[in-house]
Amino acid sequence: MKKRAILSVSDKTGIVDFARELIGLGFEVLSTGGTAKALTDAGLAVTNVSDVTGFPECLDGRVKTLHPMIHAGILAMRSNPEHMEQLEKLGVTPIDVVAINLYPFKQTILKPDVTLEDAIENIDIGGPTMIRAAAKNWQDVSVIVDPSDYQKVIEEYKQSGTVSKETRFRLAGKVFEHTAQYDAMINTYLRAQRGETQMPDAFTMTFEKVQDMRYGENPHQAAAFYREIGNRSNTLAAAQQLHGKELSYNNINDANGALDVLKEFGSEQPTAVGVKHANPCGVGVGETIYEAYMKAYESDPVSIFGGIVALNRPVDKQTAEELAKIFLEIIIAPDFDADALEILEKKKNIRLLKLPDLAKPNTPDMLDMKKVAGGLLVQQLDTELLHEEDIRCVTKRQPTEEEMKQLMFVWKVVKHVKSNGIALAKDNMTVGIGPGQTNRITALELAIKYGGDKVKGSVMGSDAFFPFSDCVEAAQKAGITAIIQPGGSIRDEDSIKAADEAGIAMLFTGMRHFKH
Structure with a gap:
């Protein structure tokens, strides 16, 4: 037949x-x-x-x-x-x-x-x-x-x-x-x-492979990078690599963390973010992108080495000259000037990523998923920062205008610090970050240690409430002048009393930002 x-x-x-x-x-x-x-x-x-x-x-x-x-x-x-x-x-x-x-x-x-x-x-x-x-x-x-x-x-x-x-x-x-x-x-x-944002009874999504990787978090783990199908021009999956070797699993995870922080600041002011192991290690806002980067670098010159830098302005020659002075895994920016590319491309291993829409905010429909053994945790992305109507000063002293400005700055940063997370800032730059500790006082002590002499006169952000007054007492000793935190502890009054005694202004936001 x-x-x-x-x-x-x-x-x-x-x-x-x-x-x-x-x-x-x-x-x-x-x-x-x-x-x-x-x-x-x-x-x-x-x-x-x-x-x-x-x-x-x-x-x-x-x-x-x-x-x-x-x-x-x-x-x-x-x-x-x-x-x-x-x-x-x-x-x-x-x-x-x-x-x-x-x-x-x-x-x-x-x-x-x-x-x-x-x-x-x-x-x-x-x-x-x-x-x-x-x-x-x-x-x-x-x-x-x-x-x-x-x-x-x-x-x-x-x-x-x-x-x-x-x-x-x-x-x-x-x-x-x-x-x-x-x-x-x-x-x-x-x-x-249909505009549905609730979690369906049966959850299905599909992704397409972007690349296989040499290995995952560690050399004995196989890995690949998959892209969500859709118009997501502001995500890492849409970035154009201009120079450098192939991105690794850890590169992609860390670069995504850098973008998340940068998006909190939008594109209104030149902003630079340094990230190491998915945690911000330095954030700066300046009149120029050069000034912003120098603030981010000076926040923690030790940790930024071997890290990732995200910028919300094109990289110019002056900024490129500074970026080239240390080892960085990735620089991601809306664009690179020709003379900046010429400088940075001399560094063989650095990855240069161009992403014009990198400052565009994420939306709640961009789900956050975490695979666990035998299942999948799914939630909306944490795209909110705070509700202004919920902010209240709980201390006798109100923050000054400058303190208020720095408190809003540090709140954007601490949102993206792994819990338990503490961030310290002044002069539109972070001065100390304490990420991922099993108790909050140790996170604060770590941030103070990183900040050194720069801590005096800074403000503090905490991703969740203080369970005891010890963080306020440590803040007083370090010279921290104002605090922003969610509030909500059964011991809030202990922290408020300690702040009043120390002359520290403290805001409650009513919104926490756990990040595990």
């Missing part, structure tokens, strides 16, 4: 050559619509699916292949005599090869002016049905959704007159991976169109 293939693809890469090879191997090729036209225009003999089904395409092409003459040919098990008898009785020819890729739903929804109607029209129906049917019957049918597999199928047919069981099984697996991603994209898009 003559072998039969059905070809119907949106991505027509390699399809003409594939069809020509199949015809040369004695296949009858069935096709539809644009694929049939591409093949006939190339001078190939093609049988239209309508000629097989005896039923014309209808509903603007929505119905073409949904017919027993096609699906029986795909699903019939060759080893089942009853199936084969029924095919003969019904006049159905088995289909041995199915090469289909689906309507370009992803490409459609990524268009800036896409309408819901356009998106819906690009949801494929017949394609997924056929490839799932072929994958289910993988013992007898070779199903191809990826043009890179065409050559492998042709080679095996030429060598042995069939496709090996191992290859057919692998191809079937790719189908279900393909359709799962396709349906997840549709679900995610429609959920966003």
